[in-house]
Amino acid sequence: MSDDDFMIESDQEGYDFEYEDEGEEESGDVDVENKYYNAKQMKLSDPRGAIDEFLGVVGLEKEKGDWGFKGLKQAIKLEFKLKKHDRAVEHFEELLTYIRSAVTRNYSEKSLNNMLDFISSSNDEDDMPYMERFYDMTLTAFQGTNNERLWLKTNIKLAKLWLDRKEYARLQKNIRLLHKACQRPDGSDDPSKGTYLLEVYAIEIQMYSETGNNKKMKELYNQSLRVRSAVPHPRIMGIIRECGGKMHMNEENWKEAQSDFFEAFRNYDEAGSIQRIQVLKYLVLASMLMKSEINPFESQETKPYKSDPRIQAMTDLVEAYQRNEIHRYESILETHKAEILSDPFIREHIDEVTRNIRTEALLKLIAPFSRFTLDFIARQLKIQVAEVQEILGFLILDKKIRGKINQQKGTIEIEVNVDAERMKAMKDWSAALGALSYSLFNDGDGFKSDDAGLMGGMDVGRRRM
Template sequence: MLDFISLSNDPADMACMEKFYALTLDSFQGSANERLWLKTNIKLARLWLDRKEYQRLSKSIKELHRACQREDGSDDASKGTYLLEVYALEIQMLSEQKNNKRLKGLYNKSLAVKSAVPHPKIMGVIRECGGKMHMSEENWKEAQMDFFEAFRNYDEAGSMQRYQVLKYLVLTSMLVKSEINPFDSQETKPYKSDPRIVGMTDLVDAYQRQDIKNYELILQKHKDQILDDPFIREHIDEVTRNIRTEALLKLIKPFTRFTLAFIAKELQITVEEVQDILGFLILDKKVHGKINANNGTVEISSRSDVERMEAMQEWSASLGLLWSTVFAPGDSGRGGGGGGEESAGIGRAVYV
């Protein structure tokens, strides 16, 4: 009965469910059926999460944690599966609240639980939240690994969330600038032509071919499918900037002088965006040149000029080191006594 009524998403049913769970929990008072109490309380906590009632959820989570512990406060290994479900609920709450400091510790703690055989959907939830946590830290590689594990678990559980997480996996593969197509793996290959993710499939293909014009067209064509998700919308700008940066580097390669307007027209972006990308590349020493903001031109130093300048800087540094070594203060006093006279003699010989 509890499993059946928990399937409803109707707001009117939520209040009814709350009463139902409360009555069920009251009936367990004094009962020895602790596992049924745990299952019911976990379902009630999930209701608080769905309704974003974090204060009530926190209270339920504390109760559940206590129920999964021994008298000495350590985790009860026999309740490992329930403990992971509680961790998953708390991890989801912290992820939604963007409390990464607490989330990181709890995430690592959940992965350390070895006494459980969790439902794959629970592990999918934990891994998905872990991936989002890594993304917020711009740790793209770790996020990619977590999203792959989340997808694999959701797929095993038959959860529809696998489609959303697969999009996140594609997103991270672009952010790590991987040359391996995310749909080449045995687990993801069956979804390559799925209409629910065709936008991301085409996007990663254009990205890996560095086809910026097609990339921009796909982003517009599948705007609803790609940008409807707030998480993707938050990070897609980084992907777009990366492909524009690569396209700009390729475009300016033959030139020693060009206008910002020319690049903007070729890449179909604003002059301000071109200036921003070029400024970053110059600071990062990936482009050797100067931007003249007054007339909107850019002059690129030739490689020989750059090498000559670097050689001059190296020679200047070496000369400075030699000067400080030969004429270091107090050198004439080294050795004391007769050695001092000898040093002085050498000093005179140098100036003769």
């Protein structure tokens, strides 16, 4: 583990062996090490003094090495936290000179990633200009070492930072650079960089999802699913599938939305991401909107979360919905309103779910009646008269019921299904008789005037015989 975890390397064990000409060198290393850990102990009580101690570690090293790298790293973090931005930038520039040969490649990469994460965690607007300078210096340093992989990873990290801060203009500039870096000279996608390309797509899709550009999001979503050369982290595919599900929901394509949300949940679950809980709620929402009779918690992947307290409200809601228990549904929604409606996406679509269950409850309620008042339905469903009228109007226009609303009296008369079907059958029978009559007496071989005379002559002949 790194020094940031306060793990002290194994102390030299007390062997009695003696080595010639190494005492002075070992003594120097011990002095450097002691100074470094002494500075770490001062971080909380005297951060300004700790900075001087950490920078003193750098001065004690004859050549650039691990202890100087560690000392600079700690000093930079304290300087940035204390708003000594110019000094932090100066020392970060010095730190970047260590990555060429003084420390191992893996250690420098991990340390710089941690450093950028630390810098990016600040929400202070005064830190923003310096934050960007840190990224610019890092990218320039990686270009100087011809390390394209680290350049790509750092640029993707910067793109995520702009996305989190909704700096879309800066984000688009980054995305253009990243797309170009993931292409061949002829402009086609480079298969060897498919994994990075999918990360770029995921960031770009999120941007268009947040800005409401469904057309562009759909285009990129389809492109991302066609990338076959990548072995992406499941979290990246979770992001892409989640955005795809939201896109399908906005298009009212409930079935495709449910499929994408399930895939998103599966990927987030594999990645160990907490976002799996939120996406599972979206899966429940899509299942209710597509009026599926299959409980979304019956699958092998989702079943372990059925009793999870974080998802319990949605679990109860979908059960009440599938059983058409309108009053239980309304009670659950009211009790857990803050929890369920805290997510803007769920809040946007839950009204459609509520309308669906109220519509089904209304149809079931009015089935035995041919005439009733709007107020009666409102009392039974515990909703406003205006909403009852709106639902009935929709059902009449959609020809799911036959009836007329009398707004002055607040009543509705339903055409009884038996009478309606009998009248339709009579009308169809009458039309069929008319068509048969026309066929027989106009187009067929029925009795005509000449045939009648011939038939009369045959009768006379028979009488004479």
